[in-house]
Ligand code: 0A1
């Protein structure tokens with residue numbers, strides 16, 4: 001794989017088929033932490049037990065540890081007895097059981113990777129998934145080694161008054177020289193990736209929850225004192241999640257405490273450590289002044305996600321990291337279902353599909369495509385992907401669709417009962433679904449193994465005389481890296497026929513299982529000319545081509561009784577209109593304008609749905625539909641349609657704007673819907689070119705009593721050229737310069753702007769005193785957002801590519817995980833014209849040639865070039 005260009009020797013590849021059970025088990029571990037940000041001493045006492053009949057030594061993973069001492073059964077071992085092999089501690093043991101102890105030194109303050117034990121804003125905290133525990137102590141760092149943990153923590157009391165770890169605090173006390181200590185024990189055996197501790201000056205929002213069997217659980221959300229007022233929403237979400245998991249899955253919480261800690265420096269969203277979830281503060285802290293409705297929703301979703309992991313992830317964990325989707329796909333499906341139950345299910349589904357299409361479909365169509373259950377990896381952190389998470393969730397959803405609510409629940413009950421306390425596989429999940437229901441999911445299993453997005457074409461023929469309609473379906477799947485040949489998949493498609501004249505359903509919705517490469521489906525008693533409504537509610541994660549003309553799409557956008565299908569028809573109509581213009585065909589805007597007008601005028605529709613349905617597809621989504629993306633032409637065509645929609649429907653937008661204004665802030669589905677519609681309408685009024693648009697937006701910006709309206713208005717202004725733009729950005733900056741999460745929005749709004757000078761503005765912002773690559777949120781807010789701005793990033797000069805590559809390299813030296821996640825936009829070079837493609841490749845080659853590259857970035861860059 002292009003090793004010649006790499007200054008880094010290719011790191012080893014780990015293969016799924018090489019899985020072997022562990023040689024040694026560790027049923028118990030006692031950890032003793034002398035905490036200090038500069039130098040922390042960790043002593044670990046492991047009870048080790050030989051697993052099976054073999055003569056292998058004990059091998060313990062370690063990374064960056066300073067080893068001070070090794071003991072066996074309490075006696076220090078001379079260095080010749082043990083050895084270090086590639087960072088691993090190897091200890092030959094003649095007995096079947098032994099107690100092995102190590103003492104190591106680590107430096108949390110210098111840990112910029114944010115893996116293992118690190119310092120964030122004066123708080124000491126841990127992140128162990130996937131392989132961070134080895135940066136804390138020597139241990140078999142793999143998820144199929146489950147241990148009971150006893151943890152003693154000792155720290156300076158003034159700097160770290162709060163000491164937390166997994167399980168229950170069973171003792172605590174004061175030590176000498178201003179130090180204090182606490183002992184925590186977790187009765188549930190767990191893999192080391194779920195270990196956590198936190199020491200810091202924290203305050204708690206405390207509450208409690210009574211479980212279905214009547215046990216009281218003490219809940220606490222720990223943050224800096226000043227942030228306590230921003231924790232109410234997360235606490236409410238936690239209690240809702242606990243009740244929801246009991247009601248929908250029959251799952252009860254299993255300890256007497258549940259703690260959440262928010263930290264400012266975190267590589268991902270949050271982490272489900274047993275009874276001690278650690279969160280990126282952006283997924284905990286919210287109030288109306290600083291967080292948007294989207295932030296509030298994301299917080300509820302992530303709090304639920306991490307809580308749900310207690311069963312789907314912790315009680316039943318993964319055998320190896322190739323099985324990651326076992327816990328992640330299932331848990332995303334669970335958090336999506338929870339979120340759908342909080343408001344409009346249709347709008348929630350639209351959001352799920354938007355995310356899937358924005359992140360997963362491009363991944364599946366590019367050089368980093370991999371199956372939901374990958375076959376190999378270099379660095380597992382690179383596989384926390386939209387494919388493993390979001391496509392994985394779609395697989396679970398399809399099983400739910402196929403088996404029905406009741407069958408699926410029987411399957412999940414059996415899965416939890418069978419595998420409680422175990423490290424399981426994706427196969428075990430599917431097997432439980434089959435065994436509980438008698439269903440045959442043999443072909444369905446291909447979804448775990450084959451990468452790529454299936455494409456389904458649908459043709460409907462109608463024989464009026466015989467009152468019969470025949471639906472001909474065909475499926476194909478493009479080749480993906482390492483998989484040139486594909487077998488047909490089992491694709492569940494909820495399908496209905498609507499009367500062309502009556503607009504009403506002609507036959508009951510039916511679940512069509514497409515299993516062949518080509519298949520006919522017959523519908524009888526269809527006298528009226530039918531219109532096809534297929535993949536309703538997006539039952540299958542496929543690209544659908546039903547060859548519908550604009551009139552049919554417009555018809556469905558007004559009449560389909562499935563809200564998702566209605567949204568989908570509108571989106572398709574919009575995409576085709578834009579693509580017509582990009583391809584130089586005369587683009588007729590009239591059908592889109594008429595469809596949007598009707599949707600806006602339909603008083604029966606939920607306003608939240610209306611706000612989503614009238615939005616144009618993103619520039620990158622349009623690009624994804626084209627063989628070769630022309631970012632500039634897409635931008636121009638989309639803007640022309642936006643302008644036309646704005647001006648032709650100006651009165652309608654103004655009416656919608658007025659009707660959704662004037663309410664005091666309230667966090668409810670109805671109020672959220674109005675706020676969303678309000679800013680969408682404002683965007684269209686601005687697009688119309690109306691003279692007063694900037695004034696209107698500035699008025700909204702200034703008078704808003706909540707961040708949704710304020711950021712919405714700022715976004716509209718930031719895209720334009722009115723003098724109010726600079727004023728609003730300055731006011732926003734000065735008002736929120738001490739609120740890190742809001743300042744992130746200030747960077748993002750500018751990096752997302754559709755202006756001609758966005759790339760230059762981003763380069764300048766990277767020099768801003770508040771920009772830092774050390775904080776992952778800030779790095780993503782500017783550099784990550786810029787990579788997602790199709791037109792600005794793909795500026796023909798290539799300056800966007802050079803900028804991104806520079807920052808990937810800078811960030812790699814500090815935090816490889818976060819750096820590697822910025823890379824995918826560069827990997828899309830095959831989809832761009834020769835000029836852009838060559839420059840993108842050159843940047844990837846420059847990255848690969850850099851000395852001292854991490855495994856993380858090496859893997860992404862080398863695969864992107866292959
Ligand atoms: N299991 C977490 C995601 C996660 C993965 C790796 C991390 O390391 C930096 C952190 C979090 C989840 O699904 O929420």
Ligand code: ZN
Nearest residue numbers: 305309328331
């Ligand atoms: Zn998760």
